[in-house]
Amino acid sequence: MSNYEFVRTDMLPQQEPPSDTVGVIGWLRANLFSSFYNTALSITVLFLLGSVLMNAVPWVFLGIWNADSLSHCREIFASQYSDGREYACWAVVRDRWDQIIFGYSFGNLEEGLFWRPVFALLFVFVAITPILFPSTPRTLYLATFATLFIYPWLIWGGSLSSYLSIAVLIVAAGYVYQILSKYMISLFSIGLMLVFLILGLWLLNAPISALIHLILPFELQSIPSREISGFVLSITIGIVAIVASLPLAILLALGRQSDLFIVKKLSTLFIELIRGVPLITLIFVATVLLKYFLPKSVNLDPVLSVMILVTLFTAAYIAEVIRGGLAALPSGQKEAADSLGLNYWQAQRLIILPQALKISIPGIVSNFISVLKDTTLVSIVALNDPLGIATAVRSHTDWNGIVWELYAFIALIFWLMCFSMSRYSMYLERKLRTDHH
């Protein structure tokens, strides 16, 4: 018999690991105290963290919510706590939270206009469900389309019919395109469709609007753009920029990927020009220069001008995201579409773009986060975004001297929005990666 022979007769069962490698102790040993260097690091960090928290926690939690002004807060600190220290004066948040969130136009509780931005946001959530959850019924896309008109109506007010007539014209333009595209190449039918749309908006808008008004005579108190403020302004600029920039971004991305020299160069030029300058200079263009670029008869208010330029800005960035999505598609997709006899636009619309856009969603979400954060720049040109309102509050006699409480509140809201969206985009990215395998 060979001297190596060994046969196990009874299999060993699972055993408990040594007690110092599992449970709380094992975890601590592995993650905090695995070596001398690690232990020193842990202790230093614990100490630093402790000393910061020792100061911050009382400041936050012993703060005052019930006061009329900063000086009132200070009186309360003096009478309530004998240590002579100052704590947070959250009363300013209690006093002004409605302004910061809903702005001056909707922010007045007595006027009872709160519901408008709230509903507008709810509509947005409904609108994005079919995009976020592909399993929901396709008919929800109708809600998405409707939201394109209901959101502005709820924010800007006025007669519902004037928004619906635009919707009607867009649908009509879609039909025009479908009919035309049977007779000519797509690019020209798109061009003619645009001509139809512009002429329609110019000539037919008023009569159609009046007609719709007869059936749906809904009217909301109209709010001029320059009065939209607070987080409603930030979110509105963000949403308008993303939604309005998408079509342009898709065209730019296709243009930059195309084989046509001039188209490619023009798209690249636009994208690089916009990406090469800081957003603030574009906002200056909006508030200072835009009026020179347009005929005298056009009168844009600053909020609309800013929206236009932020849209162009966003389009350049999203175009790059979509271009990444296009580049990531295997070339076989294009070849397969060609071999089926689809023309360029059919191939893009039916095969390429649906896939490329799906890959691009995480990037678009990240861009939305950036745009949302960047909307704070409008405070520099004296629009009342949350930071603009904070400046106004800080210069009010009651709250003169307040710093962190206001900014902490604004920061918290921004953080909640941006963090949740960035988590969502990371989740999507992971999901896309696993879907592909």
Place this chain on the structure above:
Amino acid sequence: MSKNGAPWQENFKFSMLLYDARYRGLTIQISVLIAFLLAFFWLANNVVQNLADLGKPIEFGFLGDVAGYDINQILIDYTAQSSHGRATLVGLLNTLLVAFSGCVAATILGVIGGVLRLSNNWLVSRLVAGYVEIFRNIPVLLWIFVCMFTFTALAPSPREFRGADPEASMLFMDSVALTNRGIYIPEPLFSRPLGNIDLGIFFVSIELLLILACLIGGWLFVRKNNARALQIQNDTGERPATFLVNLAAMALPTIIILIALGFHIGKPELKGFNFKGGINMSAPFIGLWLGLTLYTTTYIIEAVRSGIQAVSKGQTEAALALGMRPGRIMSLVVLPQAMRIIIPQLISQYLNLTKNSSLAVAIGYMDLVSTLGGITLNQTGREMEAILLLMAIYLSISLTISVVMNWYNNRMKLVER
């Protein structure tokens, strides 16, 4: 089908412009170009029309006019009597200063943070992750405000340094004064100065040039010394210690020059209501610098982390199995691979930081936007020229950075295949 390949011998039909693969691309391109030119001329025409109506044709002559305003932080000579052009240059230098300082600080903090983020110490890694999540999900402008206002609210005013028993005192042996107007740090002075060289636009001090020359010389020596060390390592296997010699080569000549020139530091001193002497880092500069740094650091941490994590674990394991030590594995195996991912991201963050430095205008730091796009614009009323110039300058900065990036990417493509 063309029978003999000569396109024009076929009957050319007008519809071929659309339905012949040879002409269709051309047709489309020309249509797009015409549409673009129409739009462009329409816009340009509007501008010319509108400006003519206001009686201000586009011209850049205003840059030569007297600016008439003061700038509180100047890197080159400037007075209210200088021209708008010079004010613009001062603003540009201030932009570059804060962008450069921000990039340096963010890179240092970002690399440290990225390494700590990957540390196997749970507490440290979670703490860094928390920092990243908090700072990058809140607008940078808000951080700039918070840094600026925290600084001015917490730092003592110069008044508190006065009197026999002052409430505030200077730091680091009375050499640094931290006040809410800014931080005053010692300035280098020379008792045997050599004067300046006039470069036309600004002066450069000869001392600075000398010190620079010493540093460059030292650096050349260090390179040579390292090459020698490598040679010895190649020949004998043992790498001689180079650190001390290199340190001496970098430091000694500079120190000698400094002594020869009579180098001493000028401490800031309280004179009247404010500090005089020393270098003043103004409160807006500090707020902007801190805000930009803290925000951009988060992106650099993520770049470093993702770069290092992108190098597969197998690489480290293979190096470990060959008996290499963790430090060497990092420098010889992991980092060279991670750098390809990290550096492009790093450069694009530098670009972002530079663009974000334009937020200076919100807290009154006199950068390019505050000078050219702010006071100069308001005083001269030359909106079109000022803003176009502003955009052109930023664009050229961005393009320079992209050129560097492309050069790096192409070089990386060449190596390795």
Place this chain on the structure above:
Amino acid sequence: MSQNQERKVDRSKMQVGDEVAIQLTNMNKWYGEFHVLRDINLTVNKGERIVIAGPSGSGKSTMIRCINRLEEHQKGQIVVDGIELTNDLKNIDKVRSEVGMCFQHFNLFPHLTILENCILAPTWVRKTPRKEAIDTAMHFLEKVKIPDQAHKYPGQLSGGQQQRVAIARSLCMKPRIMLFDEPTSALDPEMIKEVLDTMIELAEEGMTMICVTHEMGFARQVANRVIFMADGQIVEQNEPEEFFNNPKSERTQQFLSQILGH
């Protein structure tokens, strides 16, 4: 499965010595609560060629990775070349430079040329002069039959070539023991043979080897014993002939019938 033209293996230098190269005594390892390796006892003498087989997830990789401390064991003893593996970094370094390892996915350094891959560790760990290191590297590259690729990058080589470079890279450290973790399982069939031939040559020179592999032809020709693992334990162990022709345990029989396709 088996090679068409099996080359004759020269067994003259394949001698098992008395000296103990590796000794595992009651070695246990857990991943969290999961007991991966259970009471492993194994003594490997100098010059032995051991093949380890077993179903996926049975702990084969983990066991050989413990031998050069890519993984830490929690209970029991591992002694390599007379050095016990503890937390002592010096011992770990010594063991790692004595033990070479080849991975399933080669793990060549993609940013270095083939030659640079081979001389990296000798120059930095062994402190060999560069010229000498290059000579050694070229010697081993010739041995694995790719000297003319020395200045290419790993990405430019086929899988089989890459794995042979990986073997050469380990050999450049002049190890006394070689560990192979499924060196051929990521390769296309036509490349398996070239790698196996390289390994056979190594065995013919008397190298102590532990191979995790399912190449049974290789095991029959080269190994002096085969170990079958399942559920983190050694289930059966025998000389190849006995092991394949007359497996004792039911698990082994089951496993063999699956991989040999009976």
